[in-house]
Amino acid sequence: xxxxxxxxxxxxxxxxxxxxxxxxxxxxxxxxxxxxxxxxxxxxxxxxxxxxxxxxxxxxxxxxxxxxxxxxxxxxxxxxxxxxxxxxxxxxxxxxxxxxxxxxxxxxxxxxxxxxxxxxxxxxxxxxxxxxxxxxxxxxxxxxxxxxxxxxxxxxxxxxxxxxxxxxxxxxxxxxxxxxxxxxxxxxxxxxxxxxxxxxxxxxxxxxxxxxxxxxxxxxxxxxxxxxxxxxxxxxxxxxxxxxxxxxxxxxxxxxxxxxxxxxxxxxxxxxxxxxxxxxxxxxxxxxxxxxxxxxxxxxxxxxxxxxxxxxxxxxxxxxxxxxxxxxxxxxxxxxxxxxxxxxxxxxxxxxxxxxxxxxxxxxxxxxxxxxxxxxxxxxxxxxxxxxxxxxxxxxxxx
Numbered sequence: 428x429x430x431x432x433x434x435x436x437x438x439x440x441x442x443x444x445x446x447x448x449x450x451x452x453x454x455x456x457x458x459x460x461x462x463x464x465x466x467x468x469x470x471x472x473x474x475x476x477x478x479x480x481x482x483x484x485x486x487x488x489x490x491x492x493x494x495x496x497x498x499x500x501x502x503x504x505x506x507x508x509x510x511x512x513x514x515x516x517x518x519x520x521x522x523x524x525x526x527x528x529x530x531x532x533x534x535x536x537x538x539x540x541x542x543x544x545x546x547x548x549x550x551x552x553x554x555x556x557x558x559x560x561x562x563x564x565x566x567x568x569x570x571x572x573x574x575x576x577x578x579x580x581x582x583x584x585x586x587x588x589x590x591x592x593x594x595x596x597x598x599x600x601x602x603x604x605x606x607x608x609x610x611x612x613x614x615x616x617x618x619x620x621x622x623x624x625x626x627x628x629x630x631x632x633x634x635x636x637x638x639x640x641x642x643x644x645x646x647x648x649x650x651x652x653x654x655x656x657x658x659x660x661x662x663x664x665x666x667x668x669x670x671x672x673x674x675x676x677x678x679x680x681x682x683x684x685x686x687x688x689x690x691x692x693x694x695x696x697x698x699x700x701x702x703x704x705x706x707x708x709x710x711x712x713x714x715x716x717x718x719x720x721x722x723x724x725x726x727x728x729x730x731x732x733x734x735x736x737x738x739x740x741x742x743x744x745x746x747x748x749x750x751x752x753x754x755x756x757x758x759x760x761x762x763x764x765x766x767x768x769x770x771x772x773x774x775x776x777x778x779x780x781x782x783x784x785x786x787x788x789x790x791x792x793x794x795x796x797x798x799x800x801x802x803x804x805x806x807x808x809x810x811x812x813x814x815x816x817x818x819x820x821x822x823x824x825x826x
Contacts, residue, residue, distance in 0.1 A: 443751060471673055475673030491612055505669075514538060518566065521569045521760075530766070539769070542761045550573045556774075567594070568593075706815075726791050
């Protein structure tokens with residue numbers, strides 16, 4: 428394996444960040460400032476008109492009837508389980524290969540997260556493993572549309588309907604993603620969206636959204652997010668304080684106008700990566716991410732798999748060349764110390780554990796340039812002692 432002398436390629440690129448939020452935000456600065464000024468003048472910092480507009484827009488974008496803003500994607504998950512009256516003695520099926528919030532919402536309510544293995548190609552929960560984990564105590568299933576590609580909701584819903592188990596979609600990374608033409612968030616009882624700045628629809632701080640087609644469930648979510656209060660100072664149930672503030676909603680309303688374009692830019696970047704990897708033969712060394720025939724992938728992450736224990740060395744090599752990368756996720760949830768009490772009942776999770784040892788996410792943000800992608804792939808080729816030749820025609824036509 429070789430190392431670089433100076434890290435500068437022929438195009439003059441010397442570094443590539445994992446994410447450059449300012450490239451997307453800076454061109455919209457005047458729109459943001461006008462939106463913020465409008466909120467400032469109104470004085471309606473909570474439940475202002477921008478919040479209701481965003482709820483409607485996100486619901487429509489998700490092919491759902493109702494949107495309910497909240498303080499974070501984590502709260503969206505928590506609120507959905509609270510609305511299902513999940514509590515002690517209940518079990519919720521979740522993947523272990525996901526962000527912490529997918530399971531912590533279960534634990535916080537005194538219920539038990541039951542970890543299910545993933546499919547090796549999509550990184551999403553494996554429907555064939557769901558059936559064997561269902562018990563009389565199973566009260567919900569939370570599939571995660573990881574990295575921007577929907578889980579196999581057709582099979583998941585079939586299993587859930589057989590047992591009359593509600594499905595809550597963790598769509599935190601998957602705004603506008605589709606499975607068989609259906610949008611993320613519209614295929615279960617509710618969908619949970621995160622507006623954390625690194626997401627494909629990122630705000631300027633924390634924020635979240637629930638979308639659903641069930642009016643009764645929407646009403647319950649609205650009640651729970653505001654301390655269970657309706658009317659003012661009369662509390663029907665014990666809820667939480669989880670409101671999406673108007674300033675965040677104002678910024679997100681500006682960004683929503685560009686989501687389709689940004690999504691297409693991500694998809695083109697994914698296609699280009701795959702072509703470049705193929706051209707220099709790295710597809711024979713690495714396992715590249717794919718888009719299933721039933722999916723519309725929004726590529727919140729472009730995650731390669733680095734076999735034979737070389738992932739950490741490759742990541743250090745990229746860091747030395749100032750190429751950003753990240754490991755989503757290095758420690759599966761079932762191996763986290765806080766869930767040690769669950770180990771006795773744990774089913775084998777071989778694909779989850781293998782993925783955690785191999786995955787590496789590369790820069791994929793919409794404004795990433797072709798020259799920067801050439802630099803990323805050239806840097807990886809350098810690690811394997813491969814001469815990157817991008818002159819030949821690509822062997823594949825899709826990402």
